[in-house]
Amino acid sequence: MIAEQTGAAEPGRTARVCYTPLPGRRVPVIALVGSDGSGKTTVGNALFDWMAARQPTRFCHLGKQTGNWGRAIARLPLIGRKVDSAIVGKSAQSRKSKGAGPGAALVIFTLSMRRLVRFLRMRRLHAMGYVILTDRYPQAVVPGPMDGPGLVARQPGNVLVRVLTWLEQAIYEWMAGFRPDLVLRLNVDLATALARKPDHRPETLRQKVADVPRLSFNGAPVVDLDATQPVEDVLATARSHVAAVLEAYQPGRGYPAGRN
Numbered sequence: 001m002i003a004e005q006t007g008a009a010e011p012g013r014t015a016r017v018c019y020t021p022l023p024g025r026r027v028p029v030i031a032l033v034g035s036d037g038s039g040k041t042t043v044g045n046a047l048f049d050w051m052a053a054r055q056p057t058r059f060c061h062l063g064k065q066t067g068n069w070g071r072a073i074a075r076l077p078l079i080g081r082k083v084d085s086a087i088v089g090k091s092a093q094s095r096k097s098k099g100a101g102p103g104a105a106l107v108i109f110t111l112s113m114r115r116l117v118r119f120l121r122m123r124r125l126h127a128m129g130y131v132i133l134t135d136r137y138p139q140a141v142v143p144g145p146m147d148g149p150g151l152v153a154r155q156p157g158n159v160l161v162r163v164l165t166w167l168e169q170a171i172y173e174w175m176a177g178f179r180p181d182l183v184l185r186l187n188v189d190l191a192t193a194l195a196r197k198p199d200h201r202p203e204t205l206r207q208k209v210a211d212v213p214r215l216s217f218n219g220a221p222v223v224d225l226d227a228t229q230p231v232e233d234v235l236a237t238a239r240s241h242v243a244a245v246l247e248a249y250q251p252g253r254g255y256p257a258g259r260n
Contacts, residue, residue: 017241019221019248022181027055027129028245029122029178031137033147033215034186035208036200037193038227039234043186044135046235051242057131060122062138063147064114100151105161108150109168115147119175131246137183138175139215145204146211148172179218182245184238186227187212 021028032047034040048059100108115138126132136147143152149172151165190209194202216222223241225234 017244019181019245021248022179025181026249027126027131028181028249029126029132029134030242030245031134031180031183031217031220032186033137033183033212034227035146035188035193035212036205037196038186038188038212039196039231040135040186042231043184043227043234043238044133046231047238047242048133050235050239051131051133051246055131055246056129057133058122058125059133059135060118060125061135062115062118062122063136064111100153100156100161102158102160105151105156105158105164109164112150112168113171116171116175119178123178134180137180137217138172139217140169140172140176141216142211142214144207144211146208146215148211176218180220182241183217183220183222184241185212185215185222185224186234187224188227192228 030051032040032044044059048057051057119138122132122134138147140148143149149165149168151161151168153161153165156162156165188209190206193205193209194200197205213224223237225237227234
């Protein structure tokens, strides 16, 4: 979808970029992705305020947010740490070649479908004509905690687990097929992420930080942002690309308006 980058960038500024709207769309979808500790909430809120002042926009969170539950459980007196360790153990088991047991797989699948519910709501808002900014976005390339399928074992031994794994993968591929117009990818190193999120599990955060650069979204253009830089610098680059996408969808600049 990205067409070209024009002109030489002045020091401290981003060169002008041009985008082409996706055929049949009236308004764009912008995805903001990154691990915990990359500043998604701060950047997302500021970017949404800036976008909403220009066009009707909705901010959609497309994550499962099960991590919040895990951290809440870990803080419970006496039993919290033990229960949290058991959850980590089940999660590690799901990554083995034979996968999780049927009970654990059913829980993982059910929680994963929360993302589908949020995705369908986002699609309805987009069909109504709202510009969409998302916090996270489903992808089917890298299984695991970075918005990919939760049943990551590719050769599960149990029949039910095999069915759930296939079904979840198919659902994620369907969601990923609705391509964002632009992906803003926040990159951060593990030390910075841990400093910003000291209550998060280090092993989970380490995997997320490592997975972020591997993410792709059905050929959508990806702009990599260094999330260790000052937030105003990150926002300036993000706004320049979002502005170019919004401009591309103005009447007469792209394809004729059609159905989403």
